[in-house]
Amino acid sequence: MATTIAPPVSSQSGGISQKPLPSTLYLNTLILLASSATFAFAQRSLSASPLLDASLERKNLPWLVLTLVLGIAFCFGQYAVWLQLRAQGLYLATNPNSSFFYVLTAVHALHLIGGILALTFVIGRLLVRRSPLRRSFLENTAIYWHFMGVVWLYLFLLCRLKL
Numbered sequence: 001m002a003t004t005i006a007p008p009v010s011s012q013s014g015g016i017s018q019k020p021l022p023s024t025l026y027l028n029t030l031i032l033l034a035s036s037a038t039f040a041f042a043q044r045s046l047s048a049s050p051l052l053d054a055s056l057e058r059k060n061l062p063w064l065v066l067t068l069v070l071g072i073a074f075c076f077g078q079y080a081v082w083l084q085l086r087a088q089g090l091y092l093a094t095n096p097n098s099s100f101f102y103v104l105t106a107v108h109a110l111h112l113i114g115g116i117l118a119l120t121f122v123i124g125r126l127l128v129r130r131s132p133l134r135r136s137f138l139e140n141t142a143i144y145w146h147f148m149g150v151v152w153l154y155l156f157l158l159c160r161l162k163l
């Protein structure tokens with residue numbers, strides 16, 4: 001797959017070469033899409049019932065935990081991508097494209113961490129039944145999580161373009 005994140009870079013021989021995207025980005029994309037699917041499974045089942053009862057919550061808790069684990073795996077995967085880019089000689093200030101890549105993916109990761117915190121709150125509320133979880137909070141967390149997946153797909157496709 002000959003995709004790039006940087007514009008042509010002069011090589012020592014005077015020719016033009018392009019740096020390929022690390023393969024971990026493709027894995028990260030699959031991880032984030034899978035996390036969106038697992039959240040959708042949990043959300044669909046929880047939204048179908050007018051009341052959040054204990055049996056329904058226990059049934060869907062593994063889907064929410066799996067979503068959380070996949071979200072955390074995505075963040076660690078992004079860190080691995082940055083390390084791979086550094087090993088290729090692409091740093092934040094190497095060129096405008098690498099700067100945009102680092103900044104956009106870092107901002108996306110920070111927003112995803114916000115989603116991870118919200119999801120952790122949802123899971124905590126479902127585990128500790130002292131105070132009820134508002135259905136609107138679950139739905140808003142799901143919307144935010146799915147939006148982060150859509151934003152990532154856009155960023156990923158943008159990175160694949162040879163600009």
